[in-house]
Amino acid sequence: MDTLVVAKKNLSEKGFLDIETPNIDYVEEILKLKKEKNAVILAHYYQIDAIQQIADFVGDSLALAQQAAKTDADIIVFAGVHFMAETAKILNPTKKVLLPDLLAGCSLADSCPPEDFAAFKKKHPEHLVVTYINCSAEIKALSDYVCTSSNAKKIIESIPKEQPIIFAPDRNLGDYLNKETGREMLLWDGACMVHEAFSMEKLIDLYKENPDAEIIAHPESEAHLLKVAKYIGSTSGLLNHVKNSKNKKFIVATEAGILFQMSQENPDKEIIPAPAKENNTCACSECAYMKMNTMKKLYLCLQHELPNIEVAEELSKKAIIPIQRMLALSK
Ligand code: 13P
Ligand code: SF4
Secondary structure, X not given: OOHHHHHHHHHHHHOOOOOOOOOOOHHHHHHHHHHHOOEEEEEEOXXXXXXXXXXXXEEOHHHHHHHHHHOOXXXXXXXXXXXXXXXXXXHOOOOEEEOOOOOOXXXXXXXXXXXXXXXXXXXXXXXXXXXXXXOOHHHHHOOOEEEOOOOHHHXXXXXXXXXXXXXXXXXXHHHHHHHHHOOOOEEOOEOOOOOOOEOHHHHHHHHHHOOOOEEEEOOOOOHHHHHHOOEEOOHHXXXXXXXXXXXXXXXXXXXXXXXXXXXXXXXXXXXEEOOEOOOOOOOOOOOOOHHHOOXXXXXXXXXXXOOEOXXXXXXXXHHHHHHHHHHHHOO
């Protein structure tokens, strides 16, 4: 049987088209295909360096959703994880949205199963639901507002103070937002394994060796780590902070992919990744899902326009409402 036919047959099991690509210059071919097909590549800061370099736009979750909402490309290649590509598809039901590896999921999205969440919501009928964009379309369809780490505080503060709120799925971000806004939002007990992988003990040792460094962190990190951080923000917030700060040394507690942009933008500054509990090759915390996308998978998905994201029409119509509310509040 033809290799493409076999690969298409195995797609749902493998998550990507598993085809040999001998002697291919991925950069050259991807650029050619992108032009031919009027495709745009949107990449998250946690992608591998080569993908960030070839992308048309690199950003955090909010900026990527905003780009997806306004693109005039015929095809969107989402170099990120499933919930991000799914959001892009919800915003562009008539466009083709490709994800290099369909199995590039998210531990945080997985920590909020729709059936359990629907039952939880039912128990609190007087609450509005604000969900972090890192969740499935089914959870978005159960939400009143979606938010990202860059606009969560603004979205929550747009809701009257006396209105009770359920915040899902990230307990760490929810706890941080409760402290920031003085609310007592009811929190879903979900978490991101990448941001809970940091070791406080190793971080303290690292700080002792680098007392001139500033600790900065993503709000998906645990409360004890956020307590020692001088600055807390989304990936783009962290990047802006490092660029605008007079400080020359930073210990950065988020996924290590961000170090590529951070170092490129600040060649004169020392950027040290916060250490993970487990010993690994990068001595940092990496998102295994984000790293499932490779140049080869990116090339193959653009060439064959597979795997692509589908969202059922009914579901999409419900899920777009809280996403559009978020976009309207984020202009
Ligand atoms: P932001 O892109 O909002 O910083 O979120 C980081 C993240 O964990 C994405 O999966
Ligand atoms: Fe999900 Fe965490 Fe990976 Fe982001 S870093 S995609 S929240 S598992």
